[in-house]
Amino acid sequence: xxxxxxxxxxxxxxxxxxxxxxxxxxxxxxxxxxxxxxxxxxxxxxxxxxxxxxxxxxxxxxxxxxxxxxxxxxxxxxxxxxxxxxxxxxxxxxxxxxxxxxxxxxxxxxxxxxxxxxxxxxxxxxxxxxxxxxxxxxxxxxxxxxxxxxxxxxxxxxxxxxxxxxxxxxxxxxxxxxxxxxxxxxxxxxxxxxxxxxxxxxxxxxxxxxxxxxxxxxxxxxxxxxxxxxxxxxxxxxxxxxxxxxxxxxxx
Amino acid sequence: xxxxxxxxxxxxxxxxxxxxxxxxxxxxxxxxxxxxxxxxxxxxxxxxxxxxxxxxxxxxxxxxxxxxxxxxxxxxxxxxxxxxxxxxxxxxxxxxxxxxxxxxxxxxxxxxxxxxxxxxxxxxxxxxxxxxxxxxxxxxxxxxxxxxxxxxxxxxxxxxxxxxxxxxxxxxxxxxxxxxxxxxxxxxxxxxxxxxxxxxxxxxxxxxxxxxxxxxxxxxxxxxxxxxxxxxxxxxxxxxxxxxxxxxxxxxxxxxxxxxxxxxxxxxxxxxxxxxxxxxxxxxxxxxxxxxxxxxxxxxxxxxxxx
Ligand SMILES: Nc1ncnc2c1ncn2[C@@H]1O[C@H](COP(=O)(O)OP(=O)(O)OP(=O)(O)O)[C@@H](O)[C@H]1O
Ligand SMILES: [Mg+2]
Numbered sequence: 001x002x003x004x005x006x007x008x009x010x011x012x013x014x015x016x017x018x019x020x021x022x023x024x025x026x027x028x029x030x031x032x033x034x035x036x037x038x039x040x041x042x043x044x045x046x047x048x049x050x051x052x053x054x055x056x057x058x059x060x061x062x063x064x065x066x067x068x069x070x071x072x073x074x075x076x077x078x079x080x081x082x083x084x085x086x087x088x089x090x091x092x093x094x095x096x097x098x099x100x101x102x103x104x105x106x107x108x109x110x111x112x113x114x115x116x117x118x119x120x121x122x123x124x125x126x127x128x129x130x131x132x133x134x135x136x137x138x139x140x141x142x143x144x145x146x147x148x149x150x151x152x153x154x155x156x157x158x159x160x161x162x163x164x165x166x167x168x169x170x171x172x173x174x175x176x177x178x179x180x181x182x183x184x185x186x187x188x189x190x191x192x193x194x195x196x197x198x199x200x201x202x203x204x205x206x207x208x209x210x211x212x213x214x215x216x217x218x219x220x221x222x223x224x225x226x227x228x229x230x231x232x233x234x235x236x237x238x239x240x241x242x243x244x245x246x247x248x249x250x251x252x
Numbered sequence: 253x254x255x256x257x258x259x260x261x262x263x264x265x266x267x268x269x270x271x272x273x274x275x276x277x278x279x280x281x282x283x284x285x286x287x288x289x290x291x292x293x294x295x296x297x298x299x300x301x302x303x304x305x306x307x308x309x310x311x312x313x314x315x316x317x318x319x320x321x322x323x324x325x326x327x328x329x330x331x332x333x334x335x336x337x338x339x340x341x342x343x344x345x346x347x348x349x350x351x352x353x354x355x356x357x358x359x360x361x362x363x364x365x366x367x368x369x370x371x372x373x374x375x376x377x378x379x380x381x382x383x384x385x386x387x388x389x390x391x392x393x394x395x396x397x398x399x400x401x402x403x404x405x406x407x408x409x410x411x412x413x414x415x416x417x418x419x420x421x422x423x424x425x426x427x428x429x430x431x432x433x434x435x436x437x438x439x440x441x442x443x444x445x446x447x448x449x450x451x452x453x454x455x456x457x458x459x460x461x462x463x464x465x466x467x468x469x470x471x472x473x474x475x476x477x478x479x480x481x482x483x484x485x486x487x488x489x490x491x492x493x494x495x496x497x498x499x500x501x502x503x504x505x506x507x508x509x510x511x512x513x514x515x516x517x518x519x520x521x522x523x524x525x526x527x528x529x530x531x532x533x534x535x536x537x538x539x540x541x542x543x544x545x546x547x548x549x550x551x552x553x554x555x556x557x558x559x
Contacts, residue, residue: 050447074453081447088444089497098441102453106437132497152452 001026002047002156007056009042017042018212027186029178031199034209035233040192041082044158048079060156074102078152082160084145092144093129096120099151119151122177138165146174159191175202200224201245208232220246288411291419292519293512295474295481298425300511301432301504302467303485308443308500309463310361313548314376316485317471321382323480325356326472327406328390335397342421349472356386357464373549409479409534411519425473428466429508436500439463481515481534483541488514490548
């Protein structure tokens with residue numbers, strides 16, 4: 001379990017994450033939604049100790065993320081950041097191999113190679129594995145970064161807007177993969193999504209943020225209502241029921 | 253191969269057929285030629301590797317010991333060592349020069365991380381400015397102690413004085429390059445940014461510090477022993493990176509080889525153009541390097557210039 005206790009971050013006088021207290025489960029799919037600037041990325045960056053907090057504590061399976069050894073945390077928790085800035089001239093496979101660093105310090109074991117191969121296959125990168133990252137398209141690069149996180153093979157996987165730049169088919173494939181990893185391997189996957197309909201269809205739980213605080217937290221059935229959504233985003237929504245799914249319309 | 257040529261070229265003529273029978277010739281080889289060739293190889297490899305590491309850690313193609321103030325800071329340290337610890341052994345002087353080089357480089361890296369300069373070209377400018385300040389301080393001190401002659405040697409490598417017994421400290425620089433290779437994966441990860449490194453459990457601050465310490469130490473050893481070779485740490489890593497990419501496991505050995513080859517070649521040229529006199533290798537690499545620097549700056553579609 002990941003516990004987040006009174007986590008706070010300010011930039012100047014603007015409080016962007018305001019005393020968030022939250023527990024993330026051992027397994028399942030949790031989506032975080034909210035408007036631009038709500039504090040979603042800041043929250044995930046702090047949970048993954050990439051960003052320091054002003055106040056509050058985060059523990060992963062009881063380990064304090066800022067004080068436990070870096071590699072120990074990295075074997076339990078991985079993160080895909082929203083800005084990957086990965087322009088380096090290394091190949092896709094080399095990038096994905098970095099995901100194995102916490103397990104083997106880069107001296108790849110057969111198990112590592114298997115994990116890398118599997119991650120490449122999951123992300124449909126078989127043909128691109130020897131291409132350099134800097135010559136890929138935006139969506140291809142995003143998939144390479146996702147593959148690296150998957151190769152890290154951690155119980156907790158944080159994905160900040162993993163669907164960025166992906167075409168419809170690859171976006172749906174990734175969401176199905178996320179669901180599978182939660183169901184078949186018991187991983188806990190936490191993702192920030194702007195497409196609330198993907199959140200609705202694939203999540204066990206949706207956490208909604210607004211102005212640095214959690215304003216809704218519940219099952220898709222709880223959060224995918226016209227009232228809740230207009231409160232979260234400050235704009236009108238219409239929610240339709242399509243088979244078993246709740247689908248929000250916001251195009252008009 | 254260049255090493256073989258280097259052994260043969262010099263003021264005293266060598267004749268391969270009489271080499272083994274003539275003890276005077278054999279002595280030229282063991283006392284002067286072999287040490288000189290080894291010194292060139294070690295210096296070239298180590299300085300090129302130092303440049304590669306700096307370029308990665310600062311994520312800026314224009315950063316190298318000659319454009320970050322490292323060489324001048326090491327020189328300043330050496331002046332201080334000569335002034336205050338004149339009787340100390342060479343290793344102690346290298347130690348003082350290393351501390352100064354590291355402090356100077358750390359100041360530079362701290363500044364660029366804090367300032368977040370909008371244009372990547374401003375980064376080496378800042379480094380050159382810092383270097384000028386350290387250099388001026390060094391000269392001020394040296395002037396008062398009549399050491400100005402020595403300074404010009406440190407700033408522009410000259411291998412004509414390399415003899416057996418006077419170059420062996422350079423092996424330390426070679427050892428530093430080997431150490432860097434042992435950390436190549438971590439250095440590559442750190443070069444991809446602090447967040448990237450942290451997320452996979454690479455201790456970013458530690459690796460940054462270790463990488464800079466390796467470059468400072470290498471620079472200090474080279475400046476103390478034979479004098480710096482300006483721009484070497486800039487050209488070679490850039491050419492290698494252009495061809496082989498950013499993975500240090502791959503590029504570090506190639507950079508070491510490239511650095512050694514370039515210095516050997518420049519040294520041979522320097523020994524031949526005004527034979528039997530010499531042009532210091534630093535001058536030749538400096539001319540080449542300045543030209544290469546210009547090409548880099550002017551190159552279109554450069555990822556650092558556009559990032
Ligand atoms: N380095 C920074 N300096 C100053 N303000 C920042 C910084 N990083 C983020 N902020 C501010 O913090 C707030 C929250 O940012 P955050 O990136 O967490 O939002 P988000 O919910 O992820 O938004 P988005 O959907 O656009 O990704 C924003 O108002 C942003 O302007
Ligand atoms: Mg965000």
